[in-house]
Amino acid sequence: MHNATPHRQAYGVTPKSSDARRWWRDAVIYQVYVRSFLDSTGDGVGDLAGVRAGLPYLKKLGVDGVWLSPFYPSPQHDHGYDVADYLDVDPVFGDLAEFDQLTAAAHRIGVKVLLDIVPNHCSSEHPYFQEALAAGPGSPARSRFHFADGRGPDGSEPPNNWHAMFGGPAWSRVTEPDGSLGQWYLHMFTPEQPDWNWRDAGVTDYFDRVLRFWLDRGVDGFRIDVAAGLFKHPELPDSPDPQADARTRDSVNPLAWNQPEVHDVWRRWRTLCEEYTARDGRERLLVGEVSVPTAREHALYVRPDELHQAFFFDLLGAPWDADAFRKVISEAMQDIAGTGSTVTWVLNNHDQVRTVTRYGEPAPEGSGLGTARARAAALLMLALPGAAYIYQGEELGLPEVVDLPDDVLTDPIFRRTGSRARIRDGCRVPLPWSGQASPFGFTSEVEGAKLPWLPQPEWFAQYATDRALADTSSFWHLYRDGLQLRATLPQLGEGTLRWLEAPPGVLAFSRGDGLVCAVNFGPAPVAAPVPGTPLLASVTCPPGVLPGSTAAWWITDHPHV
Ligand code: NOJ
Numbered sequence: 001m002h003n004a005t006p007h008r009q010a011y012g013v014t015p016k017s018s019d020a021r022r023w024w025r026d027a028v029i030y031q032v033y034v035r036s037f038l039d040s041t042g043d044g045v046g047d048l049a050g051v052r053a054g055l056p057y058l059k060k061l062g063v064d065g066v067w068l069s070p071f072y073p074s075p076q077h078d079h080g081y082d083v084a085d086y087l088d089v090d091p092v093f094g095d096l097a098e099f100d101q102l103t104a105a106a107h108r109i110g111v112k113v114l115l116d117i118v119p120n121h122c123s124s125e126h127p128y129f130q131e132a133l134a135a136g137p138g139s140p141a142r143s144r145f146h147f148a149d150g151r152g153p154d155g156s157e158p159p160n161n162w163h164a165m166f167g168g169p170a171w172s173r174v175t176e177p178d179g180s181l182g183q184w185y186l187h188m189f190t191p192e193q194p195d196w197n198w199r200d201a202g203v204t205d206y207f208d209r210v211l212r213f214w215l216d217r218g219v220d221g222f223r224i225d226v227a228a229g230l231f232k233h234p235e236l237p238d239s240p241d242p243q244a245d246a247r248t249r250d251s252v253n254p255l256a257w258n259q260p261e262v263h264d265v266w267r268r269w270r271t272l273c274e275e276y277t278a279r280d281g282r283e284r285l286l287v288g289e290v291s292v293p294t295a296r297e298h299a300l301y302v303r304p305d306e307l308h309q310a311f312f313f314d315l316l317g318a319p320w321d322a323d324a325f326r327k328v329i330s331e332a333m334q335d336i337a338g339t340g341s342t343v344t345w346v347l348n349n350h351d352q353v354r355t356v357t358r359y360g361e362p363a364p365e366g367s368g369l370g371t372a373r374a375r376a377a378a379l380l381m382l383a384l385p386g387a388a389y390i391y392q393g394e395e396l397g398l399p400e401v402v403d404l405p406d407d408v409l410t411d412p413i414f415r416r417t418g419s420r421a422r423i424r425d426g427c428r429v430p431l432p433w434s435g436q437a438s439p440f441g442f443t444s445e446v447e448g449a450k451l452p453w454l455p456q457p458e459w460f461a462q463y464a465t466d467r468a469l470a471d472t473s474s475f476w477h478l479y480r481d482g483l484q485l486r487a488t489l490p491q492l493g494e495g496t497l498r499w500l501e502a503p504p505g506v507l508a509f510s511r512g513d514g515l516v517c518a519v520n521f522g523p524a525p526v527a528a529p530v531p532g533t534p535l536l537a538s539v540t541c542p543p544g545v546l547p548g549s550t551a552a553w554w555i556t557d558h559p560h561v
Contacts, residue, residue: 021277024221024285024308024387025342026493027064028483029114031391033350034071034093035079035453036430039442042449046430046442048094052102055109057465061395061476062483065112067223067287069350071099075125077192078166078412079428080116081225082123086210096217103218112220114285119207119265120226121193128206129194133174137183143200146186147174148236158184161242162253165189167416170256186236188229188256190412198230198265208272215276221285227266227301227310228290231259258292266306285309287344295328295335302341309344309387312336316346320359320373322505322521329384333497342494343386347377348394354427357400369549371397375478375538376519376551380507382482383517383553385495390479393431396463397475400426401454408455425454432460440464481536485553491515500561502529506546510561516554523548532556 019025038050048071058066070080071093080090089095094102103113122129128144135141137149148159150173158171165188172191176182186195196203211222233255242253266286273284290301290310301310314328332343347355359373374397381388404425406414411423430452433441438456441464443449461467468476486492491511502508505522508529518529525547534541537552546552 021281021283023064023112024283026387028388028390028486029065029067030058030061030063031067031069031349031389033069033392033428036428037392038431038433040444042444042446043092044443044450044453045092047092048089048098048102052105055105055111059109059111061480062487063111063390065114065220066106067114067389068116070116070118074123075192077190079410081118082193083118084123084125087213100217107218114221114223114287115214115219116225117210117222118225119196120229121187121189121195124192124194134177136177144197144203145194146197146232146236147183150184160236161238162256163242166413186232190416199234204268211269211272215284221287224286224288224307227288227307228258228262228292229256230265231261232256233259258297263300263306266301270305270307287311295331299335299339302336302339304340309341311344311346311389313346315381316348316352320521322507326507333385337385343384344389345381345384345386346389347381348391349389350391350428351424352427354398354400355394356397357402370399372539372549375475376549378479379482379536379538379551379553380517380519382486383492383511385497385511395476395479396465396468398463401429401457402426404454429454429456432456432464434464434466436461478538485536489515500529514555514557514561516556516561517551518546519551520546520548530556530558530561532558
């Protein structure tokens with residue numbers, strides 16, 4: 001290996017031919033958390049016009065599409081994951097005309113648009129839930145949700161012992177139309193998010209209409225929230241271990257999750273999407289947020305007639321350790337790629353502590369170990385076979401904001417548990433675009449402009465996009481170069497990987513025809529596992545050496561690759 005700099009080395013690059021119809025199989029999608037991306041109106045909250053203004057930036061980065069976090073009318077108890085109307089845009093974010101303009105603008109530059117659909121629960125302000133409250137026990141309107149009588153002589157105990165994911169019991173009691181204390185309804189997240197009852201055919205039909213509404217407006221697919229959760233055990237029995245169900249935010253109550261009937265919904269949605277594909281040959285993507293215990297169960301969701309993809313969170317959950325990474329990558333390749341789908345890799349999203357911080361950096365400067373590891377992890381992810389999702393700010397190497405004061409926190413987890421440990425505000429702070437002080441170009445400078453909805457720390461200045469673009473050693477350039485190589489090198493994207501021999505603490509694999517990716521998880525430099533011509537590295541590498549906390553890609557003609 002020669003001197004590998006973080007910059008890309010020339011390697012006969014011509015765009016590779018790809019199957020446009022199956023564009024999603026190795027797509028790189030950028031997750032836009034709309035309220036924190038770019039604010040075009042000066043109200044301190046990002047919006048759809050802001051996303052449209054940011055499209056050239058995303059095109060330059062080289063992503064294939066965007067996933068927009070929920071922008072539907074919502075009381076925002078869980079930042080839009082409490083949907084009051086699935087067929088409109090919340091005025092905070094714009095309107096349908098703005099949505100259409102955004103979609104058209106994205107398509108003009110070849111960027112796909114994915115919506116976030118929330119089928120497990122809605123907002124307690126959704127008209128169907130309001131109708132259910134008014135209609136009373138036993139009504140067809142109540143059957144769209146999980147209403148049940150309480151236990152105990154006066155029904156004052158919840159119908160079962162389930163916990164909500166965000167703290168507290170999973171049931172709340174309602175006041176009946178006649179003013180008496182009445183039934184209970186199920187909510188696996190917060191009381192403001194009642195769970196739909198997918199055993200009611202009206203719910204199935206309703207969501208068919210929702211999908212068609214947006215597909216008719218030209219969207220390229222959907223990210224599906226809580227995709228393993230739609231069906232609950234039909235008897236709603238007590239959980240044998242409710243404490244275990246409540247222990248972590250992502251833990252799974254097996255009675256409320258991963259029920260076999262959920263697969264029928266995904267078959268139905270796949271068929272519906274394929275109707276649209278039959279018209280124009282363009283596949284509409286269904287990518288599920290599927291949190292299930294094993295890669296094998298995960299694989300069931302991406303069978304050929306179900307979801308196209310499901311986020312594989314085990315990579316995100318793995319500690320910075322070569323063996324841990326190798327185990328989750330091998331399992332995914334074996335269990336998921338075997339379905340005919342591709343693995344959907346993800347390192348960051350709007351619910352998780354950002355990699356720079358997670359991999360070892362509580363300090364805000366962003367120049368130490370966590371940054372080095374996050375850069376290496378990025379190159380690793382982009383070299384893996386399949387699709388990848390990048391969460392906004394990841395391409396800037398943004399650390400988590402860990403010291404937001406209590407009085408600005410908005411995550412319902414904080415309100416419902418009092419715990420700061422699991423809160424998600426720190427990865428949702430509005431992006432820095434330019435300048436030396438907040439709002440760092442996030443908010444348009446109109447008269448009377450409000451502050452960003454979460455305070456941006458002063459140190460955000462060093463991560464602003466304009467600086468990142470101007471500095472060829474930045475995180476942004478690493479992602480951009482990696483994406484360019486993915487778009488051009490036939491070895492990257494879909495396909496297989498083969499593990500290569502490497503010293504302890506180092507992972508090395510080939511991606512066919514001489515392309516090698518190696519990651520040194522340890523602190524000390526090691527000899528490069530095979531010689532070759534460097535393509536891209538997460539730090540400058542001396543000849544033949546892979547420094548600690550570094551990843552590199554290179555081309556080799558070594559006979560063992
Ligand atoms: C998963 C989403 O990513 C998260 O932000 C949300 O709070 C829950 N689902 C509930 O909708």
